[in-house]
Amino acid sequence: MDDELILDVADVSYRYPDAAGDALAGVSLAIRPGELHAVLGPNGSGKTTLLRVALGTLVPRVGRAAILGRPAAAWVPRDLARVAGVVTQREDNLFPQRVRDTVGLGRYARLPRWGPESAADHAAVDRALARCDVQHLASRWVWTLSGGEYQRVRLARALAQEPRLLVLDEPTANLDLRHEMQLFELVRALVERHYLAVLLVTHHVNLAARFADHVLLLAGGRPAGAGTPAAVLSPDAVAQVFDWPVAMTPFDGRPQLTPLRQRKDEP
Amino acid sequence: MKTLALGAVALLALLLAIVLGPAHVALADLATSDIVRSLRLPRAMLAFLVGGALALSGTGLQALVRNPLADPSLLGISGGAGLGAVVAIALHVTNPWTIPLAAFAGALGAMALVYRLGVMGRGGAGLDAATLLLAGVAVGAFAAAVTTAIVSLSDAAQLRNAQLWLWGGLSGASWQTVGLMCAYAPIPILALLASARSLDLLALGEEPARHLGVDVPPLKRRVYVAASLLTAAAVAVSGVIGFVGLVVPHAMRLLWGHRHRPLFPAAFVGGGALLALSDTAARVIVAPRELPVGIVTALVGVPVFVVLLRRWTTS
Amino acid sequence: MTDAVGRIVTLAVPAQRIVSLSPAGTELVFALGAGNRLVGRTTWCDYPPEARAVPSVGDGLSPNIEAVVARRPDLVLLYRSPLDQSAADHLSRLGIPAVVLEQDRLSQLGRAARLVGRLTGRDSAGDSLAAVLAGIVARPAPPAPVRLAFVVWDTPPVVIGGGSYLDELATLAGAVNVFHDLPGASASVALETIAVRDPDVIAMPRDSAGVDAGPPAFLRRPEWQVIRAVRERRVVYLVGSLFGRPTPRAELAIAELERLLKDAKP
Numbered sequence: 001m002d003d004e005l006i007l008d009v010a011d012v013s014y015r016y017p018d019a020a021g022d023a024l025a026g027v028s029l030a031i032r033p034g035e036l037h038a039v040l041g042p043n044g045s046g047k048t049t050l051l052r053v054a055l056g057t058l059v060p061r062v063g064r065a066a067i068l069g070r071p072a073a074a075w076v077p078r079d080l081a082r083v084a085g086v087v088t089q090r091e092d093n094l095f096p097q098r099v100r101d102t103v104g105l106g107r108y109a110r111l112p113r114w115g116p117e118s119a120a121d122h123a124a125v126d127r128a129l130a131r132c133d134v135q136h137l138a139s140r141w142v143w144t145l146s147g148g149e150y151q152r153v154r155l156a157r158a159l160a161q162e163p164r165l166l167v168l169d170e171p172t173a174n175l176d177l178r179h180e181m182q183l184f185e186l187v188r189a190l191v192e193r194h195y196l197a198v199l200l201v202t203h204h205v206n207l208a209a210r211f212a213d214h215v216l217l218l219a220g221g222r223p224a225g226a227g228t229p230a231a232v233l234s235p236d237a238v239a240q241v242f243d244w245p246v247a248m249t250p251f252d253g254r255p256q257l258t259p260l261r262q263r264k265d266e267p
Numbered sequence: 268m269k270t271l272a273l274g275a276v277a278l279l280a281l282l283l284a285i286v287l288g289p290a291h292v293a294l295a296d297l298a299t300s301d302i303v304r305s306l307r308l309p310r311a312m313l314a315f316l317v318g319g320a321l322a323l324s325g326t327g328l329q330a331l332v333r334n335p336l337a338d339p340s341l342l343g344i345s346g347g348a349g350l351g352a353v354v355a356i357a358l359h360v361t362n363p364w365t366i367p368l369a370a371f372a373g374a375l376g377a378m379a380l381v382y383r384l385g386v387m388g389r390g391g392a393g394l395d396a397a398t399l400l401l402a403g404v405a406v407g408a409f410a411a412a413v414t415t416a417i418v419s420l421s422d423a424a425q426l427r428n429a430q431l432w433l434w435g436g437l438s439g440a441s442w443q444t445v446g447l448m449c450a451y452a453p454i455p456i457l458a459l460l461a462s463a464r465s466l467d468l469l470a471l472g473e474e475p476a477r478h479l480g481v482d483v484p485p486l487k488r489r490v491y492v493a494a495s496l497l498t499a500a501a502v503a504v505s506g507v508i509g510f511v512g513l514v515v516p517h518a519m520r521l522l523w524g525h526r527h528r529p530l531f532p533a534a535f536v537g538g539g540a541l542l543a544l545s546d547t548a549a550r551v552i553v554a555p556r557e558l559p560v561g562i563v564t565a566l567v568g569v570p571v572f573v574v575l576l577r578r579w580t581t582s
Numbered sequence: 583m584t585d586a587v588g589r590i591v592t593l594a595v596p597a598q599r600i601v602s603l604s605p606a607g608t609e610l611v612f613a614l615g616a617g618n619r620l621v622g623r624t625t626w627c628d629y630p631p632e633a634r635a636v637p638s639v640g641d642g643l644s645p646n647i648e649a650v651v652a653r654r655p656d657l658v659l660l661y662r663s664p665l666d667q668s669a670a671d672h673l674s675r676l677g678i679p680a681v682v683l684e685q686d687r688l689s690q691l692g693r694a695a696r697l698v699g700r701l702t703g704r705d706s707a708g709d710s711l712a713a714v715l716a717g718i719v720a721r722p723a724p725p726a727p728v729r730l731a732f733v734v735w736d737t738p739p740v741v742i743g744g745g746s747y748l749d750e751l752a753t754l755a756g757a758v759n760v761f762h763d764l765p766g767a768s769a770s771v772a773l774e775t776i777a778v779r780d781p782d783v784i785a786m787p788r789d790s791a792g793v794d795a796g797p798p799a800f801l802r803r804p805e806w807q808v809i810r811a812v813r814e815r816r817v818v819y820l821v822g823s824l825f826g827r828p829t830p831r832a833e834l835a836i837a838e839l840e841r842l843l844k845d846a847k848p
Contacts, residue, residue, distance in 0.1 A: 055478075057477075076482065077477055077478075077480050077481060077482045077483075078480040078481075078482065080480070081478065081479050081480030082480070084478075085478075086475075086478035088472075088474055088475055088478065090472075091471050091472050091474075091475045092471070092472050093470060093471050093472075094333055094335075094470045095470050095520075095525035096525070097525065101526070105467060105468055105471070105479060106479060108464060108465075108468055108479050108480050108481065109479065109480030111464070113461075114461075157479075161479070161480075288772065288774055289771070289772050289774060289775045289778075290772075290774040290775055290777065290778035291778070301777070301808050302774045302777055302778065302808060305804065305805060305807070305808045306772075306773055306774045306777070306805060306808055307774065309805070362799045363736065363737075363798075363799050363800040363802075363803050364799075366737065422626070422641075424734065424735075427735075427740070427768070428735050428740070431735070431737075431738055431740070431770055432737060436737065436738040436770075438736075438737055438738035438739055438772065438773060439736075439737050439803075439805070440805065441803060441804040441805035442804060443803075443804055550772050554775070555761075555763075555764065555769075555771055555772075555775045556764065556769045556770060556771055557738060557770050557771055557772045557775075559738070559770075
């Protein structure tokens with residue numbers, strides 16, 4: 001069993017310039033291959049900031065973030081792209097493209113500077129398309145895809161990088177139930193079958209609880225719990241962080257949250 | 268197939284530029300004619316190089332600022348060049364190299380100023396596309412205002428001379444100028460070609476591009492400087508020629524798609540062919556008089572642009 | 583008598599305070615012997631030298647009405663251009679007699695001389711000058727003309743066409759302007775057009791500073807060598823104040839041009 005730490009964030013604090021308080025304070029995260037870590041919290045709890053610090057875009061004031069043992073900020077973009085595949089919250093593709101071409105962009109970091117794409121590159125793209133179950137869409141124009149299909153294509157692009165770590169920032173925002181579940185199942189399969197490490201940011205508590213090995217609960221930039229879903233997601237902890245009373249009921253061995261009604265005078 | 272067609276169009280454009288002209292040169296005399304060898308041939312080559320440089324620059328700038336309306340003249344470089352040239356004209360300088368050098372200096376000045384202003388947006392992230400465009404428009408407008416002030420204070424002859432220079436012309440073409448362009452242009456051209464793949468990724472946005480492995484700040488700097496240097500040289504040599512840098516990239520995208528590896532060379536050849544044809548038209552349409560070539564490209568470019576606009580808005 | 587735009591201008595007494603808004607007008611006033619009555623000129627009016635003592639009212643291209651009025655003129659002479667015409671109307675409305683003169687060709691200069699002569703009470707001077715100019719214009723053209731091109735700018739090449747004073751002078755001096763067929767006063771042409779029309783001599787109008795400065799550097803540029811006259815260094819220079827506009831010194835201009843062409847001819 002490969003015990004190597006892919007991502008090691010130790011006790012970081014970060015404050016944005018001209019901000020009144022810390023966006024992150026005392027947060028830690030350690031991810032190994034074959035683990036799916038979910039970062040949960042309401043809007044403004046520092047989830048995106050944590051991603052940026054973890055990937056080296058921001059340098060923490062206190063603590064450190066390391067990828068494969070090297071400080072995250074010291075990684076050159078080209079090298080980092082061979083290790084970490086990131087699916088950002090949004091992307092704004094100016095130009096029309098076919099699915100195969102947009103997934104092919106993921107090979108950038110592995111292509112020689114001047115040389116053409118090789119058979120190995122095409123094969124990697126095929127594999128990525130297959131793993132995300134979008135190979136049948138390969139020659140479609142990207143703008144004709146549904147939201148769920150497009151997300152899977154973006155995931156395929158990240159996989160085409162042949163990364164060891166997959167980072168997903170709110171990947172199921174704006175997706176309907178079917179596509180949400182498909183995406184989470186897909187990511188879980190990647191973790192189990194291909195031994196990827198996954199860092200997933202979401203505010204979807206229930207899906208995180210069902211699929212993650214490890215959960216980090218954030219509130220106001222501070223850790224409000226870290227560990228297995230069952231250990232972290234107690235009704236009190238969740239209600240505190242999300243500022244709403246909840247009931248947690250087990251399903252399939254995982255706690256599932258049900259928000260309670262506050263106004264008792266209406267049916 | 269379309270590559271062959273483009274190549275054929277380019278060859279045809281060069282051929283027409285050599286064969287046609289206000290002076291009648293018999294086909295049989297073409298090879299020996301002094302007019303053809305010393306005037307038409309270098310002029311055709313220069314038109315091709317300048318047109319290609321402008322189209323290439325436009326393609327790069329459109330990718331850099333992620334705006335399909337970007338045009339080399341939008342970034343203030345042409346304005347700076349025009350100001351430099353008009354100052355040289357107003358000072359009655361007689362050295363033939365002074366006006367192009369002054370124009371080039373003006374262009375570089377504008378480029379540096381716009382760059383300085385362009386990095387002011389968003390702190391350490393380097394060049395900000397939106398700020399760059401705004402700075403370019405502001406610097407261009409300022410240069411144009413000063414140019415107009417100088418022109419309004421000059422006498423009628425200088426006014427005419429300045430106007431004619433500003434509207435663009437390839438009359439200064441000689442093997443010397445062609446040689447200079449050939450010595451100068453390859454470096455910025457290569458810098459742009461080297462950025463082709465990275466620019467494909469930049470189209471997704473700066474953050475996604477970074478996550479895919481592109482070092483974005485140096486890319487933006489490289490593309491900005493290379494595109495500006497190409498434009499500066501083109502304007503210094505031949506005045507302000509508009510629409511080539513705006514329209515040719517779009518026309519080429521319709522045929523070659525958006526990937527910059529095939530698009531850059533196609534844009535270069537397409538721009539070169541367009542300018543060579545326009546220059547031939549400028550020399551022939553009102554012969555024995557000559558139109559400034561910038562007018563021909565505008566007259567051709569505007570309807571083409573309208574057609575392209577309609578395609579976008581309906582697709 | 584009417585001026586160039588058909589206005590009728592009469593003065594009860596000859597003009598005593600004249601403002602001239604064109605160099606040709608200034609020179610005309612002095613030539614008619616009324617120079618001491620000139621109270622305003624443009625910055626471009628440099629001939630005769632006495633003119634420089636007269637206060638300037640601006641560059642005259644877009645006339646400064648205030649400055650003109652400040653000189654308290656009873657007659658203003660303007661050159662025929664759109665800006666000057668509206669200035670003329672403006673001055674008339676202010677009660678100041680304004681006269682628009684066409685002075686692009688010798689025949690027009692004669693008319694102007696007669697009109698200004700009447701208005702300044704120097705009728706006989708005006709009429710005799712007009713007669714002299716008419717005589718010059720009526721002269722038959724000398725035979726075996728030298729082929730000539732007037733080049734005023736290099737990027738792009740700009741030549742003088744058939745509608746201009748220089749073209750007229752060329753004919754009177756025994757030369758033919760190879761661009762006589764172009765209607766306007768000036769036109770931009772391709773280098774190859776100049777080369778193919780093959781003038782024997784190239785004439786370049788220069789301001790007085792330029793004449794002493796030697797040949798302009800653009801004549802050494804490789805692309806200009808296609809023109810035979812440039813290759814063979816047959817280029818002559820014309821002083822702007824003498825050749826730039828029709829003046830009473832027309833006879834002098836013709837003689838000077840003849841001399842230059844004779845020296846330069848192959």
